[in-house]
Amino acid sequence: MENFSYQDIEDYYDQTEVHYRMWWKMEKSLGLHYGVWDATTKTTADAILNLNRVLMELGEVKEGDRVLDAGCGVGGSSFYLASHKKCKTVGVTLSQQQVETATKFAKEKGLSEHCEFMKCSYTETPFEKESFDISWAIESLGSAQNKGDFFKEMSRVLKPGGRILVADTLKPKPADISDNKYMKMMLNGWAISDILSVEEIKEVAAAHGFSTKVEYDASPQIQKSVDKIYKAYLIGRFGSKIYNFLFGARRFAAIHYKTCLAQKKTFEKGEWKYMLMVFEKA
Numbered sequence: 001m002e003n004f005s006y007q008d009i010e011d012y013y014d015q016t017e018v019h020y021r022m023w024w025k026m027e028k029s030l031g032l033h034y035g036v037w038d039a040t041t042k043t044t045a046d047a048i049l050n051l052n053r054v055l056m057e058l059g060e061v062k063e064g065d066r067v068l069d070a071g072c073g074v075g076g077s078s079f080y081l082a083s084h085k086k087c088k089t090v091g092v093t094l095s096q097q098q099v100e101t102a103t104k105f106a107k108e109k110g111l112s113e114h115c116e117f118m119k120c121s122y123t124e125t126p127f128e129k130e131s132f133d134i135s136w137a138i139e140s141l142g143s144a145q146n147k148g149d150f151f152k153e154m155s156r157v158l159k160p161g162g163r164i165l166v167a168d169t170l171k172p173k174p175a176d177i178s179d180n181k182y183m184k185m186m187l188n189g190w191a192i193s194d195i196l197s198v199e200e201i202k203e204v205a206a207a208h209g210f211s212t213k214v215e216y217d218a219s220p221q222i223q224k225s226v227d228k229i230y231k232a233y234l235i236g237r238f239g240s241k242i243y244n245f246l247f248g249a250r251r252f253a254a255i256h257y258k259t260c261l262a263q264k265k266t267f268e269k270g271e272w273k274y275m276l277m278v279f280e281k282a
Contacts, residue, residue, distance in 0.1 A: 001178065004191045006094050006121060009143050012191035013073075013095045015253040023232045030076030030105060033139040033167065034274060036221040047225060051138065051167060052080040058214050059165035059278045061085050065133040068092070068157060070122035070150070071140020075102030075115060081136070082114035090132075091117040092125060094143075123149040127157045135164040142168055142192045147201065151208035155281060164210065164279040167218070169272045171197040183271055186262035189255050198275060205279045214278035219267075222274045226267050233260030 004012075013032075020026040028045040029035075035047025036054055061067070065087050069078045072091025081087040091102060102117040120126065122137075123144060135154045144150045154164050174197045177183040187194060196204065202212045240257040243249060266272055 001193050002184075002188050003145060003193055004143070009191045010094045010096070011250070012252040013093075014097045015250050016256050017097065017101075019253070019256055023229075023236075026074065030074055030079060031138075032073045034222040034225040036218050037224045038221060044225065044228060048076065049080065052077050053084075054218075055136075055138070055165050055167055055276055056081065056084065058216065058276055059134065059136075059163050061087065061134055061165075064088070066090075066131065067134040067136050068122070068125075068127070068132045068154075070135050070137045070154075071143065072098070072102060072117060073138075073140075074098055075105050075117060077136055077138055078102070078115045078117075079105065079109055079111055082111050083109075087114065087134075089115045089136075090127070091115065092120050092122050093117070094119065094121060123153050125153060125157060129156055130159045130162075132157050133159055133162055135162070137164065138167045139169070141166055141201075142187070142190070142195045145193060147196055148204050148208065151205055151210060151279075155208045155210070158281050160281060162281045163213070164205070164281075166201075166275070166277045166279070168275060169195055170201060170275045171195060172270060172273050173197050174200060175271070180266075180271070182262040182265045185255075186259050186266055189252065189259035189262065191252065195272065198273065201277070209282050210279035211282065212277065213280045214276065216276040217273055218276050219274045226264055229260045230264035233257055233264070237261075 020032050025045050029048040031048035036051045037047045041047045041050050067087045067089045069091035072093050078089040078091045096119050099117045099119050106112045106115045244254045
C-alpha cells in the first residue's frame with residue numbers, strides 16, 4: 001500500500017487546484033468535494049453548498065459554535081457556517097497555498113473576524129484541550145494515514161458532547177484494495193492510501209470515546225457529480241496526455257484525469273459509498 005507524506009498531500013492540492021477552478025467552478029462553490037443533489041440543486045456549486053446545509057443540520061450546529069474545519073480546503077464550509085450560524089471557525093490544511101486562498105476569500109466576504117486559517121495537520125494541532133464544539137471534516141478524513149490519529153486529536157480538542165461531522169467516501173464493508181486497479185488509481189491519485197469501511201470507522205471512533213449518532217448514505221445524491229467528473233475525463237483525457245508529453249506535468253497533476261475515470265468505475269461497482277456521519281464525544 002502506498003503511503004503519502006504531508007508534503008505529498010500538499011503537492012496534490014497545489015498541483016490540482018487549477019483543475020478544480022476549471023471543472024468544478026471553485027471560485028463560486030469554494031468547495032472541492034462531491035456535494036449532494038436534490039430537487040433544489042441545479043448546478044455543481046449548488047450541490048456543494050447544499051452539502052454544507054445538510055451536514056450542518058444533521059450535526060445540529062448551533063449559533064455561535066466554535067468549529068474546527070479539519071481539512072478546510074479553500075474555506076467554503078467555514079464561510080457557510082460563519083454566514084448561517086455566526087460560528088467562529090478555524091480551518092486547518094496542509095497546503096500553504098490553500099491557507100492564502102482561503103484567507104483572501106475571507107477578506108473579500110467580510111468574514112475575517114469569524115474565519116481563521118492556518119497550515120497544520122488535523123492530527124497534530126496547536127489548540128488547547130476541549131476548545132471546540134464541532135469538528136467538520138468534508139472529504140478530508142481519508143488523507144490521514146492512520147484514521148485513529150484523527151479521532152484521538154479530536155477527542156482532545158472537542159468539549160464533552162462535542163461532535164465530529166463527516167462527509168466522505170467509505171467502503172460498504174472491509175476490503176483489501178491491493179489488487180484493485182481502479183480503487184488504487186482513484187485513491188492514490190488523490191494522495192490517499194486507503195479508506196475505511198462504514199463499520200471500521202465506527203469502531204475507530206468508539207475506540208476514542210465517540211458514539212455514532214448519524215449514519216446517512218448519500219450515495220444516490222452524488223450520482224450527478226460522479227457523472228460530471230467522468231464527463232471531464234472524457235473531454236480532457238487526450239488534452240491531458242498531450243500536455244503531459246509536451247510539458248511534463250507534475251506527479252498528481254499528470255494523473256488527475258485518471259481518477260475521474262476510476263471514481264466512476266468503482267462507484268458503479270458499489271466499491272465505495274458517500275456517507276454523512278455524526279460522532280459525539282461522551
